[in-house]
Amino acid sequence: MNDQGKHKFRKRSLTVEEFTDGVINGNRAIIAQAITLVESNSPKHFEKAQKLLQRIMPYTGKAIRVGITGVPGAGKSTLIEEFGAMLCVQGNKLAVLAVDPSSSVSRGSILGDKTRMDTLSKHPNAYVRPSPSGGALGGVARKSRETMLICEAAGYNIIFVETVGVGQSEITVRSMVDFFLVLMLTGGGDELQGMKKGIMEIADAIYINKADGTNKQAALNAKAEYNRLLHYLQPATPGWETRAFTISALTGEGVPELWDMITSFEEKMKKSGFFEKRRAGQLADWMDRLIEEELKNRFYQNAYIKETLPEVKRQVTAGETPLARAVQELIQTYQQSDKF
Ligand SMILES: Nc1nc2c(ncn2[C@@H]2O[C@H](COP(=O)(O)OP(=O)(O)OP(=O)(O)O)[C@@H](O)[C@H]2O)c(=O)[nH]1
Ligand SMILES: [Mg+2]
Structure with a gap:
């Protein structure tokens, strides 16, 4: 810590x-x-x-929470800048947060490069906050979640939570937002790979970015390919069809339509009751996660456990004590020593 x-x-x-x-x-x-x-x-x-x-x-809970992910270079910052400026001009108040467990102050976090969101971070209606630095994903995410609540209480009616598309952090961000947007790029030839299936299953919309200039046709082809695949997948949100689209964060083409889609999503989900249901479920999940984390930390930070664990581990690996029994004994001793 x-x-x-x-x-x-x-x-x-x-x-x-x-x-x-x-x-x-x-x-x-x-x-x-x-x-x-x-x-x-x-x-x-x-x-x-x-x-x-x-x-x-x-005062919290009134914003629409939008998660945005994509591999490095997918165009997240460029899109947030363009999209964010549009929303602010329309009179919205937008907070942009980030979840980046790997970030450290020295290395700079995804939103550490505020320069890339120069216009937006200067707009009076926007609030751009980099990821809390360092620490495990759980801790970083808890802080971002609480930051989101502060922003909501402060009157921000749209929250973007950005994360870089490298695994677990996407699932975490999905669990704190209403709408989850995935930015993709054309090429790489791995559109069909399983790696992308996981992310497609938690997306409410897939946007093929950089659909401009000579890349436009390739983007349209990729869109068709994604839509074909999405057809076979269970949608991330019941009652909502996840589809693929093309967009250009650079030219702004497709950006107004993105907002239309998010608002129609919100309307539809509020009507069906799933909006509130998802939020309640998210809170319950977060609670479980926090309990697990807290218990785990207490266990490993317990003085007795710290002292005896290496020896007990040695006994188990040497085949002197059965594993389950060793664990049982450790927990029992922990429970007794934790009372003091
Ligand atoms: N042609 C084109 N270039 C784009 C578009 N969107 C972003 N770019 C360029 O792609 C590069 C990466 O964009 P970023 O917005 O920094 O990407 P990112 O997803 O924020 O990347 P990381 O912060 O590294 O995770 C930049 O040089 C952008 O100018 C687009 O729609 N069209
Ligand atoms: Mg970026």
Whole structure:
């Protein structure tokens, strides 16, 4: 665990009331501080952050939450910039967050390159926040989830959660958004590969980006191919048909239609009741995940376990103790020692 964040409060720290009022009034400086608070790993900040989250709860949940993924270079930043600018001009308030477990301050996170979202991050209606740095996916995602709630309470009516398309983080982002958008590229010849099947199964829409210039025809072909494949897959959202489209983040072609689709999705899902049902399910899943994580951390951080685990492991691998019995004994001793 790093305790970065601990030293960020040099000024007098705000009270929970001040945080709450500032967030609800959309005060950008306070929103930023509130996010730093929920991102902190210090137990003291944790308490305060939870109190803040409790207070803002009635103001949360009203935004449409959109997940955006795609391999590096797929055009996520370019699309968010273009799409985001359009939404802000229409009077929406947009928050752009990121989930990037591998990011570190030195290496720069996906949204660390704010320069690539230059126009958007300067727009008064947009709030762009890079991924919390470092740590395991679970921790990063929890923080992003809480950041999302802060943004909602601050009046942002559209939330984008960006993640880079490299495995587990996509599933995690899927579990915190209403609509999940996957950006794809043409070529590579692996359209048919199983690797992409997994991602197609959690997508609400697939967009073949860079459908411009000489690449346009290839993009149209890829779209047809994806649509053929999607036909055989179970849609990610019951009552919604996941389809493939072409788009150009660079020229903006297809961007207005993307928003039309997201709004019709929202309308349809709210009507069917699945919108609320999914959100409730997501919360229940997150709760299970947090419990698992918390229990696991407590176990491995327990002084007795830390001390004896290597020896017990040695006994098991040497064939001196049966595995299940060793585990049972460890847990029992942990439960007893944890009482103190
Ligand atoms: N021709 C064309 N180029 C595009 C389009 N969208 C993005 N690009 C270019 O593709 C490159 C990568 O785009 P980014 O938006 O940085 O991609 P990304 O998905 O954010 O990439 P990472 O941040 O590395 O994960 C840039 O040089 C963009 O200018 C498009 O629609 N058409
Ligand atoms: Mg990017």
